[in-house]
Amino acid sequence: MSARPRVVSLVPSLTEAVAVTLPGVLVGATDWCSHPAGLDVVRIGGTKNPDVAAITALRPDLVLANEEENREPDLDALRAAGIEVLVTEIRTLDQGLRELARVLAACGAPRRPRWLDDAEAAWEAVTPVGPAPDGTPLTAVVPIWRRPWMVVGRDTFAGDLLARLGVRNLYGDHPERYPRIPLDELRAAAPGLVVLPDEPYRFTPDDGPEAFPGTAAALVEGRLLTWYGPSLAEAPRALARDLRAALR
Incomplete structure (x- = not known):
């Protein structure tokens, strides 16, 4: 993967996390990726029906997915095209915090972002x-x-x-x-x-x-x-x- 990877996100939550932490890294996202406001990337369809050809044309180094939100046949098609796919599993807050750290590191974040620490602290103090x-x-x-x-x-x-x-x-x-x-x-x-x-x-x-x-x-x-x-x-x-x- 290059020093500044090209990333496509098939998960609205992960789209926001990457866009806020690493502006400019995302080159594609789904039609449902509504945050952050004004995100200017190529739209590649829905979470359940992404346009595999459009994603491949973007030449991404990494595609972000989730085991619940995305369909395995679409992810297999991306892998068959030679694209690395990172699949997250997030069913609890603790899983979410761990997976977010893993995703951001894979996308090139040099350190854990402040907002992730703030989120963990906010839930510990709830x-x-x-x-x-x-x-x-x-x-x-x-x-x-x-x-x-x-x-x-x-x-x-x-x-x-x-x-x-x-x-x-x-x-x-x-x-x-x-x-x-x-x-x-x-x-x-x-x-x-x-x-x-x-x-x-x-x-x-x-x-x-x-x-x-x-x-x-x-x-x-x-x-x-x-x-x-x-x-x-x-x-x-x-x-x-x-x-x-x-x-x-």
Whole structure:
């Protein structure tokens, strides 16, 4: 790999992390890579349907991928074209911090960036929101889609962040990572809180809370709950604020 590598990112979180830390290293990113604002690189399609030919034409030294967000056939095609692919696995905060350090080093970062230290410190100092006012564990359902309803299940980054905030995911032991659960079943589970992120489905004050009458609803920025990158430094404070506001 050259001293200043040419990098393509297939993961929005990693795109932001690399762009903020190593300006100019990225030469391509997906259509969904929305941060940092104004990122000027070649767009190579989606996370699930990248344009392999367009990526190859960019002559990257390295392509960044994630085992959950990207499809193995696409990564195999890139490898077959002689391109090095770094695949991350991030399902907990600790994994995220380690993988971010590995990615940035592979992209040529001479040292660990300050924002990564700030993120680690912010989560170490987090004050849990739970338990519930009556002293019982604070439980939540976390929808990520409707029509059909889908929620955060087991073994997820979002679930780990919520646990650190003192919120137990009611479907954290479900066999599936993102199960489809009928709305009447979600209501019958009687969560103390419903957490409604604005991505991948854009829940809003008028679209989401009305499905859970009588249940506290926290509308949160999805990037703070599911992205691993510079936003991790602000995530514990902002998420705790929004969760507490919903419980008042």
